[in-house]
Amino acid sequence: MIKIAYLGPEGTFSEQAARCFTRTMDAEGTSLSPLASIEDVFEAVETGAAAYGVLPIENSIEGGVNATIDALIFDSDLFISKQLTLPIVQNLMISERNAGRKITNIISHPQALAQCRKFINREYPDAVIEAAASTAEAARTAARRSENGEAVAAIGPKNSADVYGLKIIQENVQDNKNNTTQFVLLTKDDTSAPKKGCNTSVVFSTRDEPGELYRVLGIFAIWNLNMTRILSRPTKNRQGEYVFFIEISECADATDVSDALTMIKRKTIFFKNLGSYQIVNV
């Protein structure tokens, strides 16, 4: 039995991603366990409590998921073993007993609320907006408070409506329909050797001098490597100092990537290879 930890509770997009990853595994069976935080998922894989962890890494609207990215950069020695992209569809959901009532409160994760801001302002300008720790937590809270007679709606994935017995009254309510999130499957196994048909992720920081980032990106340019992710994160030492997170497209030649990374490692003051991994189609 392969144990897979994901960012819970049940009903999150991470669970959906975890189910997609499990379909790609030769299974003597897999078991999924929802954990409370991104840090908990890292810890479960690091201690061996789980063989794999599933976490969001970047959303097409909101950008990088800082807790995942910072843990990969600063705190963990895990590698990326697979990656996939899910369409993010948010829905407005209520308890059956609230059918037809005027919605007084809308609850969701702040990121989901941000994604549906225009929808909410247009259709529910008077609703009180409340933050929850996750979209699934929002659905759970809406279900519980509806029992107490409150007309609370949640915003979240279809999955969480199912899990918490809510009914979707409006589908696809996010403002931008090009909304996707990339999820990674994390493992302790070293996946750092560049492989054919695989994306490769590295993080590095340069000396704080004019032109240093330019010179390092020159190495990517020499080998004609296309970058499919470019994020910067603060080093947390001093404002204006960054660690860069760069993903190289699967189209690159594995030997080219390998040679380029050797050089980038030499020309940076901090360097970490996060692995070469296949993109799973969903």
Add this chain to the structure above:
Amino acid sequence: MIKIAYLGPEGTFSEQAARCFTRTMDAEGTSLSPLASIEDVFEAVETGAAAYGVLPIENSIEGGVNATIDALIFDSDLFISKQLTLPIVQNLMISERNAGRKITNIISHPQALAQCRKFINREYPDAVIEAAASTAEAARTAARRSENGEAVAAIGPKNSADVYGLKIIQENVQDNKNNTTQFVLLTKDDTSAPKKGCNTSVVFSTRDEPGELYRVLGIFAIWNLNMTRILSRPTKNRQGEYVFFIEISECADATDVSDALTMIKRKTIFFKNLGSYQIVNV
């Protein structure tokens, strides 16, 4: 009377920043008004309801403040007119009537909670953690719920303890002591002409081809311009496409900056100058 809008409610770090900015103004007097969201602050300045807006733009630990940055990139025509950096000191605060009681709940903005995660796990491993829309909102909620007999503590700036009548029981509880946030003063006035002793911010995106970002950074390198901020944000069209937000240090020669920007504008598919502005010392 100069009207200045800031991200409220009262007691936020934004209010502290707004007070610092007002000290630099020739005053026939200033009046500060707290608004509910970053979007509201943009709107107030755009409609002329306020002459200036004060918003956080980047934290040294958490990185860019996406709502501010995305509005500057995609939605608004405002310019940066001044910038300053505040030390971020978080404190644990309770209502007087809870003195000596065991704290059962800790409430704060998710970013502040993230900044104090190790502290909370170490000192209050059993407390229920709750999210609020701002640190000031957290203080207000803790004060209100303490009235109802709950042992709720808030985490936030000293300011918000004062405003909501709470008592600080532990100072400086954030995990990383190098915690600073940069705030900008926004205005409708065009500040885009590079000026001596001023930082300059631009945003741009390049064609999605290998080496394009490298060639644009080459322009900064030719003029030896030091970058004090490098952020990437999704274009929101397609995963892997970015807009870059770059700030050039005040040390650069104004004519050099002007020449470099002319060239960057020509070599990018999207370009916007967000202004040249003084750094205010606090």
